[in-house]
Amino acid sequence: MEHGNTPKIILIAVALAIVIVLLSLGQYRSLSFGLNPVREGFFIAEKVVTAPFQFAYDLWTDYVALVNTRSENKELKKNLEQARVRCMTMQELKSENGRLRIMLDFRGEHPDFKLIPARLLSQDITNVFKTVVIDRGGTSGFLANMAVVSPLGMLGRTLTVSPHTSQVLLITDPNSAVPAIIEETRVKGIVKGTGTNMLSLEYVRTTELVQVGSIVVTSGLEGIFPKGLRIGRIAEIKRDPHKIFIKIMVSPCVEMSKIEGVFGVGSYAADAD
Amino acid sequence: MLRTQISLLGIIFLAVFIETVLIPDVWSGLRIDLFIGMIIGIIIQMSFSEGLAVVIVASIILQAFSGARPGLIPMIYLCTYLIVYLLKGIVYLENVYTQLILAMVIYILAASSLVVSLDLNLTRSEVIPLATGAVLTGLISPLMVVLVDRLKKAYEA
Numbered sequence: 025m026e027h028g029n030t031p032k033i034i035l036i037a038v039a040l041a042i043v044i045v046l047l048s049l050g051q052y053r054s055l056s057f058g059l060n061p062v063r064e065g066f067f068i069a070e071k072v073v074t075a076p077f078q079f080a081y082d083l084w085t086d087y088v089a090l091v092n093t094r095s096e097n098k099e100l101k102k103n104l105e106q107a108r109v110r111c112m113t114m115q116e117l118k119s120e121n122g123r124l125r126i127m128l129d130f131r132g133e134h135p136d137f138k139l140i141p142a143r144l145l146s147q148d149i150t151n152v153f154k155t156v157v158i159d160r161g162g163t164s165g166f167l168a169n170m171a172v173v174s175p176l177g178m179l180g181r182t183l184t185v186s187p188h189t190s191q192v193l194l195i196t197d198p199n200s201a202v203p204a205i206i207e208e209t210r211v212k213g214i215v216k217g218t219g220t221n222m223l224s225l226e227y228v229r230t231t232e233l234v235q236v237g238s239i240v241v242t243s244g245l246e247g248i249f250p251k252g253l254r255i256g257r258i259a260e261i262k263r264d265p266h267k268i269f270i271k272i273m274v275s276p277c278v279e280m281s282k283i284e285g286v287f288g289v290g291s292y293a294a295d296a297d
Numbered sequence: 298m299l300r301t302q303i304s305l306l307g308i309i310f311l312a313v314f315i316e317t318v319l320i321p322d323v324w325s326g327l328r329i330d331l332f333i334g335m336i337i338g339i340i341i342q343m344s345f346s347e348g349l350a351v352v353i354v355a356s357i358i359l360q361a362f363s364g365a366r367p368g369l370i371p372m373i374y375l376c377t378y379l380i381v382y383l384l385k386g387i388v389y390l391e392n393v394y395t396q397l398i399l400a401m402v403i404y405i406l407a408a409s410s411l412v413v414s415l416d417l418n419l420t421r422s423e424v425i426p427l428a429t430g431a432v433l434t435g436l437i438s439p440l441m442v443v444l445v446d447r448l449k450k451a452y453e454a
Contacts, residue, residue, distance in 0.1 A: 146317035148363050151328040151427055152411040155364030157317075183364065193364055198415045219417040281325030 127285050130175035137250060138290035140165050142172075144283050145189060152219060154197035155180075158286060161188045169248050171289040177254035177277030178202065178242060179286055190288070195223060195255065196280055203245040204255055206238050215240060215255050215274060223256055225272035230263055232270070240274050250289055298343070300452050302351050305335065305445065309355045317362050326426030330407075330434045332359065333377060333400045334441025340381050341390050341442065342449045352378045365411075373407050393439045400438035404431040 131139050142160035160166055162185050172179045172192045180194040193200055200217035204225060213228040225240060238258045244251025260273035312331040320327055332355065339348040356371035363370050381390070381399065388395055408427055412419060419427070 146314075146362060147321040147325070149313065149317050149328070149359055149370075150363050150365060150408075150411065151326065151430060152408065152415065152417065153364035157362065191361075191364065197364055198417060199364070219412075219415055220420060220423055281321075 123285050126175045127287070130173075130287070138165075139173075140288040140290060142166075142190070142286050142288060144286065152198075154194040154200075154217060154219065154280065155183065156192050156194065156283065158190050158192055159188070160288065161186045161190050163187045164288075165290055166190045166288050167290070171249045171253070173253055173287050173289055174278050174283060174285065175287075177256065178249065179278055179280075179283065181248055182288065192286075194280055195276065196221065202249055202255065203243045204240050205243040206234065206258070207241050208235075208238050209233050212243055212245075213240075213272070221276070221280065222259065223274040223276055225258070225274050226269065228270050228272055229268060230265065230270050234258065234261055234270060234272060236261055298347055301343075301449050302347065304448055304452075305339070305351050306354055306358070308335070308444070308448075309358055313359065313362055324426060324429075326423065327433075328426075328430045329437060330400075330404055330430070331437060331441055332356075332374065333403050333434060334396065334438030335445060336374065336378050337381055337390060337396050337399065337438060338442035338445030340378070340385055342445050345382060348382075349378065377403050377407070396439045396442055397435040401431050401435035404434040 127141065140160060142158040142164070145157040145159045147157075148155045158172070166182055166185050168182055168185050170182045170185075170190075172181060172190075178195055180192045180197070180200060183191045183193045185191075195202055195215065195217055196219070197217040198219040202215045203212070204215040205212050206225075206228075209232070211228055211232045211234060213225045216224045216226055218224050228234060236258050240255045240258060242249040242251060242253045242255060254277045256274040256276040258272055259275040262271040264271070309332070312335070316328060316331060320329055335355075336348075336352060339351055343351070352374055353371065356374035359374070360367065360370040381403075384390070384399070388399075390396065390399075408431070411417075
């Protein structure tokens, strides 16, 4: 009996060994027709068992838990708007910082001047006259006929001063006249406003050497404007041999429509007096 | 009537703020004259003497915001007031289109008289904002007339 069972056991063991060997050799794909239904069956069973739980979970997460989403969304939108505004404010602060840095550098370059900072309040009510109102007046040390400059160059002079505001006559105003000198050649003249965005350098003789691109600065002759402040660059020269003076157009260093921070120029000597 | 006059002068401050701060911020060369429309409204709604008082005080306020020689701005607006008052008997000022065209013409006349008297040579880039200002002044004037009308009716009610 025992001898009769031995070959069967050996055969079964050999068959199992062959199956294991075949599986380990990657031949199981040929057996997948048998395994796939098993896996599919397991998949279906798993779905059937988990579906109610999944349904309950989805119901909770998609509906019950979203009750506060509307208010949360509102809150997030509000936060986003705040962040956007903060971002814009930061940009403005950045550019303001840049401007202030330039003003500070300018202050450092002119230690001999007493520079009183001010900001633009309003522009002229007409489009013909070129004046601006700034937010500093007598209480800050501004006086009538005080030079007003920006870090880029000459702006004008104060016309009238109230305790907290000053009206500034810009150099582009037709009533403005500033004694000037061409930096390179030291030729003197008077820079007059034309009511436009250009200035006119007048009383320069036709015999004088003048070049386009030369820098025009204040000569300091009148006493209002300190010497050496930049006014502009010569943009155009018209010579007429029949006339005594050359017609010179000067492009101002400062773009008058973009003025923001300005300085009133006082002198420490005047304070001492 | 005094309340209407005081309110109009209060509105002038708002108009000055718009004209000298807000509008130049948008376009530095542009100026829109809000007072011309108000003058037309004043002439329609008020008597000569009552309106004259408002125009004098308001134009003095406006003078403070200009580099024009003292007296020039009041003179321009007083002339405007007198001319429009004389036209009152000739043209129908209550008509919106009349107000629009009249304000535009006054703006152009005032600006060009200043340009000629100051001997300015305006370039094209400077004429464009002036022309735009004239058109916008014309468009805003009927609204200013309505504002004066509403104000007067509100105080009368």
